[in-house]
Structures are given as C-alpha cells and as structure tokens.
Amino acid sequence: MKKFFAASIIVTSVFASTASAEDLVFLLGNESSVDLVEFNVSSNASDNWESNLLQGDYVAPGYEADVLIADGLTTCVYDIRGAFSDGSTAEEYGVDLCDLGEYVFTD
Template sequence: MTKFAKFAAISAVAAFVYAGPAQAEDLDFLLINASSADIIEFQVSDPGDDYWTDNLIPSGYVLPAGNEIEVLIADGQSNCNYDIRAVWDDGSEYVEYDSDLCDLGEWEFTD
C-alpha cells in the first residue's frame, strides 16, 4: 500500500470516528384545516415542556376553513414527537400531546 493510500485510509477512518452526531433536520408537514372555522394560530412544544413555540402560521395570515399550508418546524432537533395546539378565530382551541408528526406527514383538523 502506498503512503497516499495509507493516509487516505487513515483519514477516512478518522473522519468516521471523529464525526459528530448526524445533523438534525427541520420538520415540515402539511397542516390541513378541514374544519368550518379559520385557524389563527398553530403552535408546537416538545412533550413535557411548559411553553409553546411562536405561531407557525405566517404573520398576518390565517388558515381559512377548507385550506392547507406547509408548516416548518425549524428547531434543529431530530425528534418527531410534539405537543400541538391550534386556536380558531372564535377563540376555541385544541391541544393534543405527544403526536408523531414525522409518521403522519400531515395534520388535519376537522369539526
């Protein structure tokens, strides 16, 4: 084995051994409003946390009844489970705990 080949092999092993954990990915999914009212807020939280994220529906926008929107959770984490909260324009809200958003690929609210 040449010096270069040995160096390349050692470098490859060193890169594998010293590489940090895999990069976390942001999570995006389709939020579907199949209810009869407009959704004005959609928030998530890590299960067990006592706070909600900022509204994930873009500022100045509501999710009208019968519409859908792509939602991005850009928290840099690799988990899929979140507590979710939606608020409608009439003030009612829905909360669900420990939902796996990766497996679903979408979340649909109905009446």
C-alpha cells in the same frame, strides 16, 4: 371581503434561522368550520408553547399549508395547539409528525 389563506406557506420556528437535517416539514390542514388563526407546537419535553407559526396569517376552512419546523431538534414528537377565529382552541399531545406527514384540524 374575507381573505383566504390558500397558498402554501413555509413557517419557521423561532429556534433556528437556517435549514438543517433536523428540519421537519409537514402538511397542516383545516377541515373545521372556522379559520385557524394560530398554530403552536412544542417538543413534548417542553412545558411551554412556542410562538405562532402562522405569523399573522391564517388557514381558512378547507385549505392547507406546508409547515416547516426548524428548531434544530431531532424529535418527531410534538404537542400541537390550534386557535380559531371563534375563540376555541384544540390541543393534542405526543403527535408523531414524521409518521403522519400531515395534521388536520376538524370540528
């Protein structure tokens, strides 16, 4: 039986353990045809992806989740990486998540 991850989740980056004024909340959507099994962000000034913000969960096609980035940074601009259950990945660089308010993966 396939598990659908439809409920909103709050995921926290490994940078901070408490909420602060620099926290960024946005909506993550999956309009692709396969499960989103990993979601990574990094400051566009970084050369490394941070840990998987889905923390073992996934977002099924047609569903969305609330995401919290609590890294203590004052930036809105992040690089984004998604990995899918079929082994494919998608990356986008320099995304202003404050301006968008949401990010949606599509095929």
